[in-house]
Amino acid sequence: MATIHDVAKLAGVSIASVSRMLAGENVRSAEAIRQAISDLGYRPNASARGLRLGKHHCIAVIVPDIANPYFAALVRGIEERFMTQGFRIIVASSDEQFSAESELLGNLVDAVDAIAIVPAEEGERTRRLLAALNKPVVLIDRSVGDEPGFDLVNVDNTSGAKAAADYLLSLGHRRIGIISGRQDTVPGRARHQAFLATLAAAGVDVPVEAIKIGEFSRDFGRRAAQELIQQGQIGAAPGAGAAGITALFVANNTMAQGALLALHAAGVSIPRELSFICFDDFDLAELLPAPVTVISRPAIAEGHAAADLLLRRIEHFGSTNQPPLEHKVLPVSLTIRQSCAAPPFN
Amino acid sequence: MATIHDVAKLAGVSIASVSRMLAGENVRSAEAIRQAISDLGYRPNASARGLRLGKHHCIAVIVPDIANPYFAALVRGIEERFMTQGFRIIVASSDEQFSAESELLGNLVDAVDAIAIVPAEEGERTRRLLAALNKPVVLIDRSVGDEPGFDLVNVDNTSGAKAAADYLLSLGHRRIGIISGRQDTVPGRARHQAFLATLAAAGVDVPVEAIKIGEFSRDFGRRAAQELIQQGQIGAAPGAGAAGITALFVANNTMAQGALLALHAAGVSIPRELSFICFDDFDLAELLPAPVTVISRPAIAEGHAAADLLLRRIEHFGSTNQPPLEHKVLPVSLTIRQSCAAPPFN
C-alpha cells in the first residue's frame, strides 16, 4: 500500500505538501501531486489519520432489530445524512437486550465518534452506560430516564394513539381491546395511556381483561391475541349477547404481526368480527386479507433529524459552549386501509 | 482518555509491560497493571493499534438491501461468527447499484480487513473493483464473472427451481408462467433455466408471453404480474377455453411481493384461479390470504459459511500458501403452504 511518503517522493515534494494539498490548501505543485497519487493509487491510511486527529469519522447506530422495517428505514435515513459528510456507519442490533447492547457499545465505542441509539431499555443503567461513553449520543424513539441528558428524536405517540382511538370511536366501537408494549418505555406508556385516555374521555372503559401488556415482540403479540381469543373476548359466538371486544389496537408492528398470526389461525374475520388497527406500518400490511389500517411514522425523516442533531453535537464536542439539548417530535399519520369497520350489530 | 502511558506510570512499569500483559504474556506486576487499568478505565486506542498492526479487526458487509429479510438474516449469520472473534462489522446497502457499491467500497476499504459482499452486478467491472481492493473477499449468493477468484457461498438454485417446477407439475399444472430476475446474475439464470428445463423435460413448454424477466425488485414484480393480467394470461374469463396460465413461479421474494400486490389488486384468487410459488421465504408469507408456498434458503447458515471462509482467508492473507478457492453450495427446501393447488378444471 502506497503511503504519503511514496507520493511525496514521486512528486518531488515533502509529505507536508501532499497532506496540505489533500486538505484542500493551495500548493504550488498540486498537479504533480495529483498525478503521483493517481499513479500510485494512494489512499490515506484511516488508522493513521484517526490516530493523529483523534477522530474516526465513523458513527455507531444501534437498534433493537435491523430486520424490522421501521428500524431499517430509520437507519437508512441516518445513513443518507452521514454518508454525504464522509462518515462511515456501523450498524448493530441489540435484540432488545441490555446486555447485548452493553457489549456492543463496549466493542464499538473506541472506533466511533458518536452514537445513535434506540435503547433496549429505558432505565437508569442505560443512561449511565451511555453517559460513560463520553461521546455525542442521540436517542431515537425511546428515552432513558426522566433527564436523559442527550438529544432525542421521537414521534408524537400520544397524537397517534389518540387518532387510533378517535377513529375506532367514530366507527361506533365501544368495546375495545388493546395490546400494549412494555410500560417502562416511552412509546409503550404514551401509546397505552393516550389510547385509554381518549376512550375514557368518550365514556368508554376498557375492561382489564381486554388489556394485554408485554414485550414489543411478535411472540408476545401472538400470545396476547391467543389469550383474548381463549377468554372469549374475540370470536365468541356472534350472538347478540356477546360481551367481547369489537376492535383491537396493537401498539406496534411486530406485536401486530404476531396478533394477526393468532387471529388468522383462529379464523377470526377482520374486519367483520373484529376491527384491527396498530401503530407502525409494516411491509405487506396492504397485502393481508384485510389490508391493515395503521398509524405510520416518518422513519426516514426521524433518521435525518437524528443525524442532524448528532452532527451538530459532534461539531461542538469538547468545546465549552455546547448547544442546548434538543427534543425533536415528529408527527405521525393515520393510514386508513380496510381492517376497520363498524362493529357488528351496531 | 487514558493512554497506555498513564497506566504504565500509575502501575510503576514501562508501557511495554502493559502492552505485554494486555497481549496475555507473563508479567511480574500483572496485578498492579490490572488495577491501574481499571482505575483509569483504560481502553486501548483502536486507531493506534490499527496503525501499528496494519489490521482493523473490522469487516465490511455489503448487501443490496438490508431491509430484505433474507439479507437481514444473512448479515445476522455473518455477525454471529465474527463477533465472537472480536471483529467489528460495517453493514451497508448498495441498493442493487454498482455505482453505490463502488462508492461504498471506496469509503470502507481502508477501514476494514475483509469484505463479504452480495454484489449488485455480476459483471467484469465488479470483479475488477473487488480484485483491486487487495483484501480477502467472499462473495455471497452471486458471482462475478466465470472466474471470480474469490471464495463463494450460495445455495443450490437449480435444485430449488427444479423442486418448484416438479411440485407444480405434480399438482397437474401444464400452463405455467414465470417471473424471473436479471439473467446476468447467477441466481437469476440458474433459477430461470432450471425451472424451464424441468418443465421442458416433462413436455411442458412455457410460451414466451408467460415469461417475464427484469429487475429483482418489488416494482418489477408488480409490473410483470400486471402485464400477465392485462394480457389475459391470468384471471381471464374462467371459461373452459381459457388459454391462460394456472400457476406462476416467481424467482425471488421481493418480486413475489410485488406480484402478489398486483394479483390482489386485480382480485385474482390464489390458489383457486392461480397457484403461486416463489423462491425465498419472507416475513408474513404465512399470513397472506393464501399462505405462500416457497423455496426457502438457510440464510443464517450461509452467513456462517461466508464468515468461516473469510476468517480462514484473513488468517492466511499475505502469506504465500493461500488456501484454495472454495465454493460452498448450501441446500434449499420446499416449504409447502397453501398457495398452490390443482389447476381449475383439471
Add this chain to the structure above:
DNA sequence: ATCGATTCTGAAAACGTTTACAGTATTCAG
C-alpha cells in the same frame, strides 16, 4: 533593485500502540 508582506515549503514532533533488541533480575544445577 529593494523592502515588506504574503504565500508557500520542509523538517520535525506528535498521536498511542507493538515489538526487536539489549539488558537486568531470577532461577537452577553443580
Add this chain to the structure above:
DNA sequence: CTGAATACTGTAAACGTTTTCAGAATCGAT
C-alpha cells in the same frame, strides 16, 4: 556460591498521518 540458563524488563523505533514552526520563495509597491 558460582555460572549458565531462563524469565522478565525497559528503551526506542516504527506504523502513516497532521500540524507547528521557522525559513524560503514569490509578489507588489516603491
